[in-house]
Amino acid sequence: MVERIDELYRESLTLYTSPILKSGGLKYLSDKYIPENPLYRKEHILKLSKWVYEFIDNSIPGTIFLEGPSGTGKTMCFKIVEKFANRRMQEESISESRIIYINGRNRTIMNVLTEILNTIGVHTPHRGLSYGEVISRLLETSRRVPIHVCIDEIDQLRVYQDSFNVEDLLYLFSRNEGLSLTTITNNYNFLGDLEDSRVRSSITKEKNLIFERYNKKQCFDILWERCENAFRKNVISEGVVSKLADYVSDVSGDIRDGIDTLRACVEICQGDGLQIIDEKVLERAVELYRNRRMIQKIHALSNSQRTVLAAYYFNIISNGRTEQTMEEIFDMYYTLREKMGKTSTIQDVRARVADLVTFSLLESIKSGRGPRKGVERRYRALIPMEVIYRALITDPELSDIAKGLIDEVRKKRLRNYI
Ligand SMILES: Nc1ncnc2c1ncn2[C@@H]1O[C@H](COP(=O)(O)OP(=O)(O)O)[C@@H](O)[C@H]1O
Ligand SMILES: [Mg+2]
Incomplete structure (x- = not known):
């Protein structure tokens, strides 16, 4: 018994240890x-820390x-800088202050303000507080203990009760002690788009930091350092990381793309039992990552835009035609929308197809109808079928309908075959 459990224990370690x-x-x-x-x-970092220290001190x-x-x-x-400010408070016995980081995505101004209160330990009753009450509690505290708040992705903040928006928040933080x-x-248009003149006049752009995209060398240095920390010796070479840096700086200059692709490399090696990330693995990882991004991009489309893409896909699996006319897309779109209990018009579909062309998901081509019959416009996907399929069956709203239709087509094919 003891031996078996020991064996199992060793196996758990080997399985966990990655080559x-x-x-x-x-x-x-x-x-x-x-x-x-x-x-x-x-x-x-130095500029930002100087400004934050100035504010709180x-x-x-x-x-x-x-x-x-x-x-x-x-x-x-x-x-x-948040870490630095907290460290400085401890090491230099600076009087107390609070630094709070909040991501604005999917939050309202009210969510942000109550989150600040909760973080600083101000009790908020179960019934909730009114906007005015929240503000007065915040001001009461900040007069005693200076509060510096970071709102990341501030352009994603939502309006609260149709009246309190990001400008109210900026105004609040530009006028109150602490x-x-x-x-x-x-x-980049965030500042320029602010309409409220009270806010415009009270904010100066002098405390503004611009972050440039990383170039190839910078991408390489940042990614190489990550690789040295993450991978065992000789698993990945400078040459491969340099290829990755080339790709990242070329498409986006976004380090996250590089880091995510490295994770995809790990996945591929683990799946196939490989011990070296060579150029082939990297190429597969780039492809895997690109497809995943594409699926995210598709999921971010509106319901009707996704339904157009679904209609295009179902036309292909039912009749094999990759180049489709607007009418063909509309017929299938109509069927899909009916299943969802929604109506549709050809104008709708025209507009949605045009959106997909703008997003480079579809392209429009002119093709001949046959001798002396003129030309007609057809549409064709610019992304692999596999990607559309994956996007559809993982779609939060369309996946049930998609799976049902795919099953129907399969059964029909099987019947024809028999
Ligand atoms: N100069 C850098 N040195 C090391 N890592 C970096 C550098 N810039 C970004 N990163 C890393 O890249 C990723 C994305 O950075 P992040 O700060 O989240 O980007 P942003 O907020 O601008 O979208 C993080 O893992 C971050 O640690
Ligand atoms: Mg960020």
């Missing part, structure tokens, strides 16, 4: 990991703006 990853190496391939050695962002209001495309280290820089703010966005 390619160092023990604990996976954490370096997470985009939540804050690097010990943040490259190329020293200036940003003097209890003055104000806003810092961090702008730049996705995966350029904005969140990372704030998280590092309250200051860092906002992060990848929308």
